[in-house]
Amino acid sequence: MVTPNRRKGTSKPRVAILISGRGSNMVALIDAAKVESFPAEIAVVISNRADAAGLALARADGIPALTIESKPFGKDRAAFEAVLQPALEAHGIELICLGGFMRLFTAEFVQRWYGRMLNIHPSLLPSFPGLDPHAQALNAGVKVSGATVHFVTPETDAGPIVMQGVVVVRDNDTRETLSARILTVEHQIYPKALSLLASGKLRLEGAVCRLDSDVSGEDTLISPQLARGAGA
Missing domain, CATH: 3.40.50.170 (Formyl transferase, N-terminal domain)
Known part of the structure; x- marks a missing residue:
């Protein structure tokens, strides 16, 4: 813990x-x-x-x-x-x-x-660390991106992941539109991650962060969503 x-x-x-x-x-x-x-x-x-x-x-x-x-x-x-x-x-x-x-x-x-310093990065780490992650995501053609709260280590954007939030990447997204949607997610997950750390509900197992309480929510997120009956 x-x-x-x-x-x-x-x-x-x-x-x-x-x-x-x-x-x-x-x-x-x-x-x-x-x-x-x-x-x-x-x-x-x-x-x-x-x-x-x-x-x-x-x-x-x-x-x-x-x-x-x-x-x-x-x-x-x-x-x-x-x-x-x-x-x-x-x-x-x-x-x-x-x-x-x-x-x-x-x-x-x-x-x-270590274990007491958090950072937030606007991508789903370990994908797209470093500078301009929004452009990296768009250039890679990913269908979802998001934000990651992680513990800070000497390696940039490489510490144990505490929490992530996901947004859909749209075909017409620009760096600015994607950044704005991800920022909304950042504002949601950063306080939640700090709350978990401050209340002692996290534990580090090597390079992995675990939660001491169950997490509820949807188990899957699929993007793009096809209309019912479309596709195979």
Whole structure:
């Protein structure tokens, strides 16, 4: 079971959301955490860019938001993390959610937070990792795509998968239309994945994440759906 490191006197694990831009998934997480029964508290938002639009949105919701500019550190990831880690500790952070955070971490930082740091990627991993997954999906001609919440590992978009959401890919889709539909799914699954992690309902078995509770829902999704009587 993946269990957050709990500070004494706290009832919910404290979460940091790391962003670099608009913070749409950040907003979904903050909104979810406003519900009293949600098992985690959004304690701080940190951006590596001072011009990230999400900072103002977080502050408007009463969430502490700060900037640790990564540009001055250049490619020195460890030096950036040497500033980031104390900021996380100062806010008593136990879990991290990456929301469009455009900065890679060192293996050492990832290992420190392994099992406690989530990311969301707009494809059905392990398909289409890395940059421009929407174009990758369209160029491959897949009939479904979606979003994946996964634990962060040193390898890009390769950590144990926590949750996935699926959308149908339409013949007339563009990168923009597919991205918009997938984003709606992202906003649904990211809070649910954080809830599972914060409530201790996940366990890691090597490179695979398992749930400690049964999952209900449809067992199949077929696309394209043919009209009844069509086909073989």
